[in-house]
Amino acid sequence: MQLKASPTALLAAHEINIDTAHALAAEGIEQVQRLTTLHLMSARAATADGAHHAQAVLAARNTPAFLQAQADSLEPQLEHGVAYLRGVSEIASSAHEQFVAITDDWIARLKESLTSAMSEASSAASAGPEAMLVALQSATDVAANLYDKIGESSARSAAPLALEAAEAEKTVQPAPRSSRTAKTTVPAAPDDEG
Numbered sequence: 001m002q003l004k005a006s007p008t009a010l011l012a013a014h015e016i017n018i019d020t021a022h023a024l025a026a027e028g029i030e031q032v033q034r035l036t037t038l039h040l041m042s043a044r045a046a047t048a049d050g051a052h053h054a055q056a057v058l059a060a061r062n063t064p065a066f067l068q069a070q071a072d073s074l075e076p077q078l079e080h081g082v083a084y085l086r087g088v089s090e091i092a093s094s095a096h097e098q099f100v101a102i103t104d105d106w107i108a109r110l111k112e113s114l115t116s117a118m119s120e121a122s123s124a125a126s127a128g129p130e131a132m133l134v135a136l137q138s139a140t141d142v143a144a145n146l147y148d149k150i151g152e153s154s155a156r157s158a159a160p161l162a163l164e165a166a167e168a169e170k171t172v173q174p175a176p177r178s179s180r181t182a183k184t185t186v187p188a189a190p191d192d193e194g
Contacts, residue, residue: 009117016113020106027102031095038087042080049076100151107147114140 053073060066118137 006117006120009113009120012113012116013110016106016109020102020109023102024099027095027098031091031098034091034094035088038084038091042084042087045080046077049073049080104151107144111140111144 053069056069056072057066060069115137118140
């Protein structure tokens with residue numbers, strides 16, 4: 001005996017998939033926009049530092065002044081590199097969190113839809129396919145439990161990485177700036193919520 005899904009159940013499943021695809025695409029575009037903004041701000045800061053460095057080198061009247069100008073240009077470059085990597089890391093972490101949240105919602109909605117469709121099919125079916133419906137429900141429960149365990153495992157494995165990143169950030173202490181060092185900094189990427 002065949003079990004047929006009702007048109008409303010199929011429509012609901014397709015709607016869930018379309019909503020999820022839209023949410024993932026919108027989130028991806030938002031994260032690309034944040035990353036592009038970070039790239040532009042970093043490029044502006046690097047250009048300003050390059051101009052300042054060129055002025056300092058051209059203003060050097062002797063070898064020691066030239067070497068000092070060269071040495072003074074290294075610190076801002078390192079600081080901008082660290083700020084850029086920190087910004088990229090924050091954007092990647094935010095994107096990961098949002099994608100996981102969207103995916104979790106998608107899985108939960110699909111599970112509800114499947115449960116509803118199975119309930120509807122079992123009430124509409126004769127007594128014969130009950131074993132098949134029970135097996136399908138059992139498989140759904142096993143898949144949901146497996147997904148939950150994978151999510152927990154992923155969260156546990158990501159926690160040490162976040163801790164290592166925080167510890168590494170604490171160990172990076174910028175040296176005091178000299179008066180000849182550029183004062184421009186790379187601003188943080190905008191965090192648009194909404």
